[in-house]
Amino acid sequence: MAEKIAGLTASRTRQDFVSSQDVRWCPGCGDYAILSQVQKVLAELNVPRENYVFVSGIGCSSRLPYYVNTYGFHSIHGRAPAVATGIKAYRPELSVWVATGDGDALSIGGNHLFHALRRNIDLKILLFNNRIYGLTKGQYSPTSEFGKKTKSSPAGVIDYPVNTLSFALGCEGTFVARTIDSDTRHLGEMIKRVGEHKGAAFLEIYQNCVIFNDEAFKEVTDRAVREETTILLEHGKPLIFGKNREKGIRLNGLELEVVTLGNGYTEKDLLVHDEKTADPSYAFLLSRMELPKFPIPIGVFRAVERPSYDHLLEEQIRQSTKAMGKGSLEKLLNSGETWTVT
């Protein structure tokens, strides 16, 4: 690995990661911004281009691998984490990314996502959440709001939606974060953090589907209200938000509470964000913050270290090779009771 990195050309740009394929998303789709930031970050990370692998399932977002000039695998609906696991478990030196949608990851692929996270396989998972099925033209998804009217729910959705980050934290994901397609700078930063994390990294990206669910995230993207409706999580900094940074989050018993500074509360009363808390409970509390009671947290909820599955697997191979010696086929075939016929 070390020699390969040495061979990196220092001056890589986003352009080096643009493939020859025409990008075929609807004009105005949030996926474009994500693609562009992905390409930019790939150029910045310390990984040779040939060591990147992008794996996806099926859905609009899952077309992403075609547009990134690295190794790519467009698999089948929901199964990208499984395919990526096979790649990573066999070749730990590769930087393996998963591009997936809310339907792909949480509906048909919920089981695989759960297991990829709990095993802490070193995968970089980008979940494009547009709260709708784009590719199949507008049915509700597991993240669609209760009561939402869609093509397949003319009378309103009666499934309770999944809280994506609560799910990921419940699986004990070692890196869990959220960002928004329209906030380019933050999006880029988060993708970079994902790329640098060792272990399963999970990034939820609020992504606008202009065709079937336009402005689904208007509350958090609209410049006029954004500062009131979102809160930026920054490690070591207090949880403050609002146009005049006059509001904050404090812990009241076992619950979070929004308080206004000055009303008997000072910054000292607020929670200081700590993404490295080993226990996921704190991050889980943050993930429960929803409008209108709370602003939506954006940023890294949790970033902790834990040996990854692929690392542990290699370690077992090393250990048993050390203990038993490198396998010899001759010996293996001749093991157990053998006898000779003359």
Added chain:
Amino acid sequence: MKELEEKESVVIRFAGDSGDGMQLTGTQFTSTAAVIGNDLATLPDYPAEIRAPAGSLAGVSGFQLNFSSKDIRTPGDAPDVLVAMNPAALKANIRDLKEGGMLILNEDAFTPQGLKKANYTSNPLEDDSLTKYELYKLPITTLTVNALHDTGLTKKEIDRCKNFFALGLMFWLYDRPLDVTIDWISTKFKNKPVMIDANVKALKGGFHYGETAEIFKRHYHVAKAKLPPGRYRNITGNEASALGFIAAAERAGKPLFYASYPITPASDILHELSRHKNFGVRTFQAEDEIAAMGAAIGASFAGAVSLTGSSGPGIALKSEGMNLAVMTELPMVIVDVQRGGPSTGLPTKTEQADLLQVIFGRNSESPLPVVAPSTPSDCFAMAIEAFRIALKYMTPVIYLSDGYLGNGSEPWLLPSIDSLPNLEVRHPTADGPKFYPYQRDPKTLARPWAVPGTAGLEHRIGGLEKENVTGNVSYDPKNHELMCQLRAEKIARIADDIPEAKAVGCQRGDLLLVGWGGTFGAISSAAEELQREGYSVAHLHLKHLNPFPRNLGEVLSRFETVIAAELNFGQLAFLLRGKYLFDVKSLSKVQGQPFTIAEIVQGVKRFLKTEEVRSWQKKSLA
């Protein structure tokens, strides 16, 4: 000294409660017979319930073994000897025992309670129902207690040793040494000297009892078989498959990757492979069969000798992934150790009814090579053959084993490492000619296997239709048809790279028996018996089921009648009829049990005698 009588072959069946250790008793007898140099074949028969109520019919576990001084290929049609540890074991197995066969019973278990659990209304030891057999009623439990009274073990622990008492008795009866089993006990209970002492005492107790008690007038000897010279070990099909896959990976110079979700009767392959990490074998116990399939595809894309395995229900789950592998033309082997179905069916029993599932059970035009081993030890060679095809033709390959092969065992003449095929693969690099992911080898039509980490060959593939050569996504109608043709042609060409079909026996004649998979032993033995009786009958065994050997149609045409004998309602027969427009008849059995030789002999005679042939279809129409 009692009289020692020579026998050519003996079939013993051990039967008892699933907690009685019958599988262990059977395998120990097998190991000893193997080391002595007998030819042998075994058939373990497990109940589906792990611990059915003790003494119930559902809890009966059996192990049949045929050992011989001549060449044998099946575990034997009917046992010569039945050892039954309780009334339920007797009830479940007695109908199979040969008339006049030896019946050894644990009399202690025939209590009113035990009889009731086995649904006996009268005690078979007291009524006349067992007069057809050479009956030995022995108080095996009491004898074991007497032998072990001074070991300090509890009554329950002593009771657990009674299978070794029975085993010791059988060792005396068939003139076998005890040392192989004593060695095994000593290793197994390395850290529990009390258990070594007790089990060895029970084993010797049984042996001496046979010699001294005035019950058996004679005992028997079965001489060494004349097997081809060389080094042997006894092996089950699942073990042989696992070793074959490791060998294939070694010959390809790459670590093996195995992704699987536990399922009977395939789990033993996972167990075996996970023990060999020092070969670099990476085993991944996935969350389900779909994930296992996906992981195998991922590992193959990354350059692994990649394997996934399951049984029928799991193969059903894998089918969408199998098609992704077909579309991306990645090499891997998919193991199906078949069991009785449909659905969960008979999880611990054998069947051959997944053939059409693996050939046709996927959406669209999806050709896949299918190979099937014929005997437990052949699993080794066919595992390598499956990977030979996969790696050479860049295709997933289905390896169709079954519960009978997987659990059954036989002596295996160890191959020399040099005799194994060389499966070395070369991955393209950027300094070669311009790289296109779907540029095919003109001869094999295989596409190049460029793996991540290779600078300059970055490319994208997936389940969407490919443009010929470039591999880019294409919805062009003509291109789609061309790609379907190319994928089909690639698999069809494998026919030129596998052994031709060969009839064994007459080369043309009245009747050809065609079989595949684990029925080899029974069918070939039946064919030989028919030949000895003067019938012009030949046998042809298929190990490649897709594509078929090049000359198969021609061979079939040399016989008046062709019968496909299989453990399903005629799936191979259906394929042969479809492909060669030949009126292939079907001899089938779907009972979760292998064919006996006699069933095939009788079945064939029915066809030979009555011109009017009755296949199952005709029967069901009537």
